Amino acid sequence: SQTIHQWPATxxxxxxxxxxxxxxxxxxxxxxLYWYRQAAGRGLQLLFYSVGIGQISSEVPQNLSASRPxxxxxILSSKKLLLSDSGFYLCAWRTTTQYFGPGTRLTVL
Amino acid sequence: AQSVTQLDSHVSxxxxxxxxxxxxxxxxxxxxxxxxxQHPNKGLQLxxxxxxxxxxxxxxxxxxxxxxxxxxxFHLTKPSAHMSDAxxxxxxxxxxxxxxxxxxxxxxTVTVRA
Numbered sequence: 607s608q609t610i611h612q613w614p615a616t617x618x619x620x621x622x623x624x625x626x627x628x629x630x631x632x633x634x635x636x637x638x639l640y641w642y643r644q645a646a647g648r649g650l651q652l653l654f655y656s657v658g659i660g661q662i663s664s665e666v667p668q669n670l671s672a673s674r675p676x677x678x679x680x681i682l683s684s685k686k687l688l689l690s691d692s693g694f695y696l697c698a699w700r701t702t703t704q705y706f707g708p709g710t711r712l713t714v715l
Numbered sequence: 716a717q718s719v720t721q722l723d724s725h726v727s728x729x730x731x732x733x734x735x736x737x738x739x740x741x742x743x744x745x746x747x748x749x750x751x752x753q754h755p756n757k758g759l760q761l762x763x764x765x766x767x768x769x770x771x772x773x774x775x776x777x778x779x780x781x782x783x784x785x786x787x788x789f790h791l792t793k794p795s796a797h798m799s800d801a802x803x804x805x806x807x808x809x810x811x812x813x814x815x816x817x818x819x820x821x822x823x824t825v826t827v828r829a
Contacts, residue, residue: 612758649821650759650805665816696758702766703749704807704817706758 608633612697612707619714625670625684627710629697632678637699639680641672644694656680687714717742719808721820728796729828736791736823738806748789749807749817750780759805765789776800801827 609632619625631637641653652665654672662672669688673681680697692714697707722737740746747766751759763774770782776799780791789806806820 650819652816655816694756698759700817702747703761703764705761706751708758709756711756 608699608705610697610699610705610707612695612710614710615708616711617713619687619712621689621714622686625682625687625691625712627682627695627697627712629680629682629707630678631680631699634678634699634701636677637701639674640698640700640704641680641682642696642698644696646693650696654682689714717746717808717818719806719818719820721804721806721823723823724821725824725826727826727828730798731795734791734793734796734800734825736804736806736825738789738791738820739787740789740806740808741787742808747809748780748782749809750774750778750789750791751805751807752802753805753822754802762791762804796825796827798827798829801825 611630613628638657640655642650643653644650654662654664656662656674659674659677670682670684692712695710695712698704718741720739728734745767749764750762752762753759762778763772763780765772765782773779778791778793780789782789803822803824805822808818
């Protein structure tokens with residue numbers, strides 16, 4: 607069966623520090639991969655999606671970037687975090703149905 | 716273009732009573748429709764999905780949803796609410812396997828009173 611991992615589960619970072627969140631998927635090949643963010647009191651916002659290695663589509667201009675160095679690995683990064691980057695980050699993978707990881711709670715202070 | 720409207724931002728029910736979460740969709744093509752549930756600080760869990768087979772779809776935890784094309788609706792129901800059903804619910808639409816993105820509703824928060 608397919609499994610999706612995200613780490614870390616929680617993270618507290620100072621403003622201006624870098625960020626790296628990792629997502630890996632097991633049990634499937636060549637999935638579409640996605641990064642979403644949930645800010646407090648707001649719905650799901652699609653940040654990036656990838657249909658293959660090295661292929662990244664950005665949905666909104668922002669302080670974040672994404673990379674897909676391997677088929678089942680998706681990384682969300684930032685060089686300098688902003689207060690507004692705080693939120694709950696969800697990775698997802700999809701073939702005909704989309705499945706979500708457990709999420710990372712990021713607090714920027 | 717595709718979109719989803721969840722008609723209630725918050726629903727409160729008593730334990731043991733029925734739950735109804737309303738969702739209307741807009742899609743240019745035959746849609747696939749999903750309901751997800753999210754408990755606090757957790758990822759989204761798939762409850763059920765409609766992909767052009769039977770219009771009444773049964774999901775996990777006693778939930779079901781009915782696809783009504785004439786009404787462009789996909790409402791989620793459960794006959795008897797349980798305390799563990801307290802969570803946020805998202806209605807989602809996709810217009811096919813070549814559509815890489817899903818459209819999410821804003822979410823409905825369900826509270827269950829003892």
